[in-house]
Amino acid sequence: MEKNIFLVERDERVSAIWKWLVDEATPLVIKNLPDLAIGEKSSEFLHIIHAATKMAFHYKTIKVTPVLARNWEISKQYMSENLFKIKHWNIICGDYTLAPDIEATWFIDPPYKEDAGKGYRYGSKLIDYRKLAQWSRKRKGEVIFCEGHYGDYLPFRSLLDLKGVAGKTSKEFIYYQSDRANKQLELFQFLTK
Template identity: 75%
Template sequence: MFYYYGRKKQIAKYYPLPNFGVIVEPFAGSAAYSLYGNNWQKRVTLIEKDEQVANVWRWLIDEATPAKIKSLPDLKIGDKSSEFLHIIHAATKMAFHYKTIKVTPVLARNWEISKRCMAENLFKIKHWEMICGDYSEADDLEATWFIDPPYKEESGKGYRYSSNLIDYEKLATWAKNRKGEIIFCEGNCGDYLPFQPLLNLKGVAGKISKEMIYYQSNQVNKQL
């Protein structure tokens, strides 16, 4: 829906489609999986510990209209902004710690794209639920659990609630006890579940990063 460092918008198509009528994202971010394809039509519950991110979702779900989004001012290169929704479009993992930011060409372009995306897709999320809190506060529903925490590596350290604050063994135990199915995302440093390769992504300067997945379903009892 909006730009978010580490979002799955470009690779959502590689993950299994949901087999349940409910999708829960315990680390919501920008909820790219729930927005992919027809997934948004399900009952979707987002859980986000970062209050600023949760407030963006609450505004979009409860108050925003396409007209309101389109009326948001464009960003001019060289200007400064202290708006959190602007700051996270800076395409850097450290953006979550900035109080103000100088508008770069990347930020201005990302914001332009996001305004259009939010306005065009707003109707998809009006039935969604947002809960501001820890992943462990989620109701134990029979659902498709799309679990995408900050990765256990350098890329997961920039968030306000970063990888340094996560007990991954506890998270793994919690995840495996969910009803329904779990789709668990990680990078190549994930060692707390039997992750399997999903795909390789080429980043800046040709750097390759590995996307890993752990899948579990109490319907078919299989792993991918």
């Protein structure tokens, strides 16, 4: 059963990649994307973001390493095999305020507050986290909100420690809200009076 999915992405280049995948790309087109040759340079944003994730917004070109070349091949295969899963998605290029006000499962994952969000083009310095918190609490349905260790604008709880590159560990936090859970709690409290 297909569900209505809305992906809201503020960065125009990232949004354009999602729109291309949803509206135009086919498994064959993805399989036939050019291979990356070790040592060559690429200015293709899809390659850069694939290699550098959030730091991609600081690079105009990247040098293809053996790891990037191998991962690109794996990713092309994965994308081509799973493309059908996103063809019904709706892509909105803009900030969170453009999301439809509907009952849904909301997965909110902004650039994390403070240093963790500085790698993005629209990073943490451009976000009013107090307004984002107010907006998220008004969502109907289920809210799953991710943040780093500086998240102090909602009652975040520790979720897990992620091991990253070069042995670095990052702490991940989560805020969870559910209309259904609140209604079940109210019913339980009413029945146990």
